[in-house]
Amino acid sequence: xxxxxxxxxxxxxxxxxxxxxxxxxxxxxxxxxxxxxxxxxxxxxxxxxxxxxxxxxxxxxxxxxxxxxxxxxxxxxxxxxxxxxxxxxxxxxxxxxxxxxxxxxxxxxxxxxxxxxxxxxxxxxxxxxxxxxxxxxxxxxxxxxxxxxxxxxxxxxxxxxxxxxxxxxxxxxxxxxxxxxxxxxxxxxxxxxxxxxxxxxxxxxxxxxxxxxxxxxxxxxxxxxxxxxxxxxxxxxxxxxxxxxxxxxxxxxxxxxxxxxx
Numbered sequence: 001x002x003x004x005x006x007x008x009x010x011x012x013x014x015x016x017x018x019x020x021x022x023x024x025x026x027x028x029x030x031x032x033x034x035x036x037x038x039x040x041x042x043x044x045x046x047x048x049x050x051x052x053x054x055x056x057x058x059x060x061x062x063x064x065x066x067x068x069x070x071x072x073x074x075x076x077x078x079x080x081x082x083x084x085x086x087x088x089x090x091x092x093x094x095x096x097x098x099x100x101x102x103x104x105x106x107x108x109x110x111x112x113x114x115x116x117x118x119x120x121x122x123x124x125x126x127x128x129x130x131x132x133x134x135x136x137x138x139x140x141x142x143x144x145x146x147x148x149x150x151x152x153x154x155x156x157x158x159x160x161x162x163x164x165x166x167x168x169x170x171x172x173x174x175x176x177x178x179x180x181x182x183x184x185x186x187x188x189x190x191x192x193x194x195x196x197x198x199x200x201x202x203x204x205x206x207x208x209x210x211x212x213x214x215x216x217x218x219x220x221x222x223x224x225x226x227x228x229x230x231x232x233x234x235x236x237x238x239x240x241x242x243x244x245x246x247x248x249x250x251x252x253x254x255x256x257x258x259x260x261x262x
């Protein structure tokens with residue numbers, strides 16, 4: 001008998017690990033997974049922000065905990081995965097969301113800043129996915145990995161946004177997602193990517209304070225993203241409702257990425 005739509009989206013009994021989960025898009029996705037029944041482990045670098053985020057989730061009756069870790073450091077990545085499994089059991093859903101950006105003209109972009117962005121946004125995703133897959137997903141022949149890219153990874157930016165390292169890293173995340181999906185499908189692991197557009201956040205505060213109305217006006221939906229707009233797609237990719245979807249990226253951007261010549 002086929003399952004109902006409610007059963008397909010139900011995450012009861014599953015565990016999700018979300019990096020960069022203490023605020024913004026990461027916390028929004030944590031709410032989505034927790035509201036669907038998953039146990040949630042949040043990770044970020046700052047303990048105070050993690051405590052506040054977990055308190056918010058627990059107030060919504062979500063089983064949530066936290067581990068402070070820096071996903072730019074391989075030892076921290078391994079510790080994060082191992083401690084999550086020790087405390088919460090096997091990891092069913094991994095959301096690679098921790099990220100960094102750096103604004104500078106390409107001709108002046110510091111090499112050390114390039115390395116910092118690529119290390120966290122690409123290498124960190126690979127190392128955590130590899131460790132979680134080896135330890136938890138491949139042995140059980142099941143898993144969901146959601147990589148957070150960006151519409152910045154689909155091409156260039158408006159001239160006022162000079163973030164060549166960020167764009168490059170997010171483009172790499174799209175290709176990484178596709179390659180990993182091809183390799184790990186045989187292990188029952190689905191790998192997909194979300195490409196958000198402009199969402200108000202701590203990272204985008206400066207840019208949006210200056211250009212927010214302009215960016216919203218360029219979107220066919222004439223708005224920026226809000227605190228709900230990633231929840232539906234996150235749940236689709238994480239649940240059995242999306243069990244036949246892998247290697248895909250979806251832009252959540254109000255239609256910005258479909259405009260040509262704009």
